[in-house]
Amino acid sequence: MxxxxxxxxxxxxxxxxxxxxxxxxxxxxxxxxxxxxxxxxxxxxxxxxxxxxxxxxxxxxxxxxxxxxxxxxxxxxxxxxxxxxxxxxxxxxxxxxxxxxxxxxxxxxxxxxxxxxxxxxxxxxxxxxxxxxxxxxxxxxxxxxxxxxxxxxxxxxxxxxxxxxxxxxxxxxxxxxxxxxxxxxxxxxxxxxxxxxxxxxxxxxxxGRRGRPDVSSLTSxxxxxxxxxxxxxxxxxxxxxxxxxxxxxxxxxxxxxxxxxxxxxxxxxxxxxxxxxxxxxxGAAVVWRRRVERPIRPGRARGAGSPALAIARKDWLGFRRDVRRLTRLLPAVLLPLGWVVAFSQQGRILSGFWSSVALVTFLSIFMSSALALPSIPGERRGFQLLRMAPLTMWQVLRAKVLTALPPVLAIILVFSAVVVLTGKDGPGQLLELLILGLWLAVGFVSISVSGGAIDPRFDATDDRRSVGVLGSLVSLAASLAFSVLSIGALALFVFGAQATTGTIDIGPIISTPELGVAMLGGGVMLVAAAGVLVGSALWIANARLRSFEGTIAAT
Amino acid sequence: MTPLDGGVAAVEARQLVKRFGVVTAVDGVSFQAMRGEIFGFLGANGAGKTTTLRMLCGLLRPTSGTALIDGIDIMAAPLAAKARLGYLDEEPFVHPHLTGREFLDFVADLYRMPSGRQREERMARLLNLFDLADKNGELIGGYSHGMRQKIGLASLLIREPSVLLLDEPTNGLDPRSARLVKDLLEELAARGTTVLLSTHILEVAQALCRRVAIIDHGRIVAVGTMDELRILAGSEGANLEDLFLKLTAGPESREMIERLLEGAS
Known part of the structure; x- marks a missing residue:
């Protein structure tokens, strides 16, 4: 044979x-x-x-x-x-x-x-x-x-x-x-x-008004x-x-x-x-080598080290030195920039405050899922180091949220400002958009970190595969729910404030100060519901991390 | 020093059981390691050594039973227990994008060690001790297996835990470094640190450990000093390798080799 x-x-x-x-x-x-x-x-x-x-x-x-x-x-x-x-x-x-x-x-x-x-x-x-x-x-x-x-x-x-x-x-x-x-x-x-x-x-x-199919450009x-x-x-x-x-x-x-x-x-x-x-x-070693390390500078005792800061510093160093993560960040940063450049051209701008709100919301979800979702699974085997340290999983989650938040927040705030300026909205709307951006960034980053913690794949070699289907779906669903609640709350605040002063026409409903107060109350309830949603996601993530042992047993 | 001598148990496993689905990896494991003792934990590949160690250090939750570190139940009061122990996995948990010094700094912060001159000097001493000081600026991702093992050990020693759980600590080390680790463990034990040493290098266990536990198919088959094991196995004058093979009841290796070669010829 x-x-x-x-x-x-x-x-x-x-x-x-x-x-x-x-x-x-x-x-x-x-x-x-x-x-x-x-x-x-x-x-x-x-x-x-x-x-x-x-x-x-x-x-x-x-x-x-x-x-x-x-x-x-x-x-x-x-x-x-x-x-x-x-x-x-x-x-x-x-x-x-x-x-x-x-x-x-x-x-x-x-x-x-x-x-x-x-x-x-x-x-x-x-x-x-x-x-x-x-x-x-x-x-x-x-x-x-x-x-x-x-x-x-x-x-x-x-x-x-x-x-x-x-x-x-x-x-x-x-x-x-x-x-x-x-x-x-x-x-x-x-x-x-x-x-x-x-x-x-x-x-x-x-x-658009200018749009008309034209094959001559394709032929040429x-x-x-x-x-x-x-x-x-x-x-x-x-x-x-x-x-x-x-x-x-x-x-x-x-x-x-x-x-x-x-x-x-x-x-x-x-x-x-x-x-x-x-x-x-x-030549693989070349990838891992960096310039000569700075000499040790003995300093004065600064008290006990902070685990949260240590995790943030470690993540930052790892991010900076990991070509793969950097290449993943680049498109995430360039997308909003490209968007602004593309839509700031004459005749292409999405006009109106609510279009800007939609853009900021989309960008917040996009940036959070790119940066915060893999932050816990990205620890890989190093997660076991955190599990063995005298830290609660709450502390780990908090450290991860605080690490992912600054870059997401910075990009969203800059983007919000650019969108408002190119849309020629007023300073009041800029302030509203900045507050919304801050709220959304905190919420989406917390939800994304939680999604990663709910279904981590610590054995994945690539960040893009480091969160399981369950974690990704939970993160997506919670993000959508959070955005609906947040934008709903903003709408109720904006229209409610106008109703209390009688400066709005809301269709068949008669605008009265009482209705305005009721709308503001509804907005507060939606904000509270959004807060509960984020809190629940973090609570489930904490419970999952505390009992997690899937890949620990295997690696 | 045995439990009967009235020593204080620094590590105690009480009827530890771990099941993964239908597979029982650890089945009612009980033993004690006394303060200042180097305690050997021996077993064949897949016998349940690493799973037991991971339950003792809080990485895995036991299906039933209790793991105590300095008398503290690691599941009931994890932070207090974890602050006292250091665990080195056979494949150390390290961060590939940090340098050796940055990694030690990270671990020191995780355990809330005061920063400043003392910490810096201690880090420098450890890096020198393990011949890692000249790897200035090289990321751990570029380290060899032995170097990772050394930086893993250094990350334990920087914070002087009272209990060390070591899974194959001499794995991948050159003879000089292996000797250094052995001497270091003896010195630490003499100063009161408890070392639970999991290994299948029986020469290391025989040289370092006063008492050993042998695990086979998830169950402890023997615990005691060499003399106690000899009595248990009924093999006077036998070395640890012979005792291990007898107690784990595997077929004689000579017999297996003969069968294998018969098949080949």
């Missing part, structure tokens, strides 16, 4: 690992993840399919530039968003060491790991494939269009993943692979921010990049739509040949890289 080949052995172990990761986890968590994936995936793919079908139907003469732009955008997105996954699969990971020292051909390692590396790119391409299929349906393409589209998109995934591997074999000569992965993750995050802002701007344009954009290999699958597919079989065959073969060339090059360069020990083994 012949033994299975090394490639198959590695692939099988990867499949078993993936299966275990999926099915040997909390059943409720698995269902929640599946539902969220289906919901968002379906929403994204459905949306893109509809756009493709509509464009294919109404812009039949522009199918080639449409498809060229789509496949180029897909390739660019895969290049940026999928890069961290490619680095992690092919260049980082201790399990790679086992494969390297085993009597296995590098080619087998490359092909087996390439499948893992393509995960993110396949996910992105699946969403875009919906758009390409939509164009075909809209344009009334022949049945052969669809398998050709899937084949060419698959070839594009292989080509881009191979290109990423090639780039990394070059980068790994100077930069440790782990650092490159962290920087790539940062670039991916920035790309996400850029896309989000672009989407918002396009929405404003679509629904595509013309200079027409020669790029990313447009070849588009040429092939548009030729299929036009019924030009010879042209379609030519561009399809060119696409496949290009992918094959890149794949071969990547395989060869990967082999050389592994043999020279770069990527996995090389």
């Amino acid at each position: 012949s033994r299975p080949g090394a490639l198959w052995v590695i692939l099988r172990s990867q499949l078993v690992a993936q299966r275990n990761r999926l099915f040997k986890r909390n059943r409720a968590g698995l269902i929640a993840v599946t539902l969220v994936t289906l919901l968002f995936g379906g929403f994204a793919a459905g949306g893109i399919f509809s756009v493709g079908a509509t464009a294919g139907h109404f812009l039949t003469s522009s199918v080639d530039p449409l498809l060229s732009a789509t496949v180029t955008a897909l390739s660019l997105l895969m290049l940026l968003l999928g890069f961290p996954t490619v680095i992690a699969s092919l260049f980082v990971g201790r399990d790679l060491l086992q494969l390297v020292v085993a009597p296995v051909r590098t080619r087998d390692i490359f092909f087996a790991r390439l499948l893992l590396a393509m995960n993110a790119n396949l996910l992105i391409s699946a969403i875009f494939a919906a758009g390409v299929v939509g164009v075909g349906i809209g344009a009334g393409a022949q049945p052969v269009y669809y398998p050709t589209a899937l084949l060419l998109i698959a070839a594009q995934v292989v080509a881009v993943t191979s290109l990423q591997a090639i780039l990394m074999t070059v980068i790994a000569r100077w930069v440790p692979a782990r650092l490159a992965r962290d920087v790539a993750a940062g670039v991916a995050g920035l790309t996400g921010v850029g896309l989000y802002l672009a989407w918002n701007l396009s929405l404003r344009q679509t629904f 954009f595509v013309r200079p990049i027409d020669w790029l290999p990313t447009t070849w699958p588009a040429h092939a597919l548009s030729a299929v739509v036009a019924g030009s079989i010879g042209t379609a065959l030519f561009w399809s073969l060119a696409t496949l040949a290009f992918a094959a060339v890149l794949l071969t090059m990547a395989g060869l360069l990967y082999e050389r890289t592994l043999l020279s020990g770069l990527g996995i083994f090389g």
